[in-house]
Amino acid sequence: MYRVYLRNLIKDVICNSHTGVAFFIHMTTKEQFLSEHNRLSPLKLKATMDMLKRFKIDKPTLFKSDDWPINKIRRPFIFWLTSSIREKK
Numbered sequence: 001m002y003r004v005y006l007r008n009l010i011k012d013v014i015c016n017s018h019t020g021v022a023f024f025i026h027m028t029t030k031e032q033f034l035s036e037h038n039r040l041s042p043l044k045l046k047a048t049m050d051m052l053k054r055f056k057i058d059k060p061t062l063f064k065s066d067d068w069p070i071n072k073i074r075r076p077f078i079f080w081l082t083s084s085i086r087e088k089k
Helices: 002-012 030-040 049-058 070-088
Strands: 013-016 021-024
Touching: 030 049, 030 070, 049 070
Parallel strands: none
Antiparallel strands: 013 021
């Protein structure tokens, strides 16, 4: 039982032992994703709920459910966000 718990914990958490930072893979809500993204981002890359809604409409293949796993979605979101910022200029 303890081994199963550890295996699931390892699947759910990526740890960077050098900095002591842990990133949770299963960020299940849009609100959690937004909070974590904005915490990690510089001011120019801060996001809003409206931006997340537009991103989900533009990139539907990234979403198989209503989950917003930060390890899967954040990088494409940043690319999408920076390209949309450039288009506005």
